[in-house]
Amino acid sequence: AQSVSQHNHHVILSEAASLELGCNYSYGGTVNLFWYVQYPGQHLQLLLKYFSGDPLVKGIKGFEAEFIKSKFSFNLRKPSVQWSDTAEYFCAVNAGDTGRRALTFGSGTRLQVQP
Amino acid sequence: DVKVTQSSRYLVKRTGEKVFLECVQDMDHENMFWYRQDPGLGLRLIYFSYDVKMKEKGDIPEGYSVSREKKERFSLILESASTNQTSMYLCASSLGGPNQPQHFGDGTRLSIL
Numbered sequence: 001a002q003s004v005s006q007h008n009h010h011v012i013l014s015e016a017a018s019l020e021l022g023c024n025y026s027y028g029g030t031v032n033l034f035w036y037v038q039y040p041g042q043h044l045q046l047l048l049k050y051f052s053g054d055p056l057v058k059g060i061k062g063f064e065a066e067f068i069k070s071k072f073s074f075n076l077r078k079p080s081v082q083w084s085d086t087a088e089y090f091c092a093v094n095a096g097d098t099g100r101r102a103l104t105f106g107s108g109t110r111l112q113v114q115p
Numbered sequence: 116d117v118k119v120t121q122s123s124r125y126l127v128k129r130t131g132e133k134v135f136l137e138c139v140q141d142m143d144h145e146n147m148f149w150y151r152q153d154p155g156l157g158l159r160l161i162y163f164s165y166d167v168k169m170k171e172k173g174d175i176p177e178g179y180s181v182s183r184e185k186k187e188r189f190s191l192i193l194e195s196a197s198t199n200q201t202s203m204y205l206c207a208s209s210l211g212g213p214n215q216p217q218h219f220g221d222g223t224r225l226s227i228l
Contacts, residue, residue, distance in 0.1 A: 004157075006157075009155070032213055032214040034216060036219075042221075043119075043205075043219045043220060043221045043222065044205070044207075044219040045219075046216045046217075046218075049214070049216055051214035090157060090158065092158075094213050095213075096213055096214060100213055101146050101163070101165060101209065101211075101212070101213045101215075102148060102160050102163045102171075102173060103148075103158075103160070103217060104160075105150075105157040105158040105159070106157050107155055107156055107157040108155075108157045
């Protein structure tokens with residue numbers, strides 16, 4: 001069974017600081033990887049996804065993530081955060097080679113950006 | 116833009132009641148999902164459906180059932196509500212393949228008293 005670990009549960013940054021949120025998964029085969037964001041009071045939205053090709057993926061709002069297969073990681077990055085990035089971030093995975101359509105989510109990272 | 120609509124934002128029910136949570140999507144998606152979201156646990160899959168009348172158990176199906184009579188509608192049923200089912204429930208839908216992103220509704224915050 002797949003599992004996803006997000007080691008940072010709560011991150012506090014000042015505006016303009018750089019962000020990196022960790023995500024590690026446990027599955028040895030082909031994977032599809034996603035980052036979702038949930039702004040306060042809103043529904044989950046897709047930030048970016050990876051399923052093949054260039055391991056550096058760019059998403060919305062200046063976010064990017066890098067898939068490192070040897071480390072089973074898919075870390076999310078942003079060079080300079082804004083107050084509006086305050087939200088909860090979820091990493092998710094499914095096993096691409098099984099056809100499984102449901103996602104396994106990590107426990108989430110709450111990001112607080114101070115002005 | 117895909118719209119996933121959950122029938123209630125907030126719901127309060129009593130222990131032992133049968134509870135129905137409804138979800139409708141407007142993009143003809145094959146797949147629909149029910150998750151519950153709890154602090155520190157992320158989202159956990161309860162059930163999903165990849166076609167009308169088809170369903171599969173997720174990671175935490177105990178105490179729940181689902182119904183999908185029409186492609187656009189996916190219902191979650193709490194057969195006999197208990198206090199440990201107090202949670203935020205999220206519905207999602209997606210197109211057929213496993214690399215397709217899921218689109219989420221606003222959620223239903225359910226309290227069981």
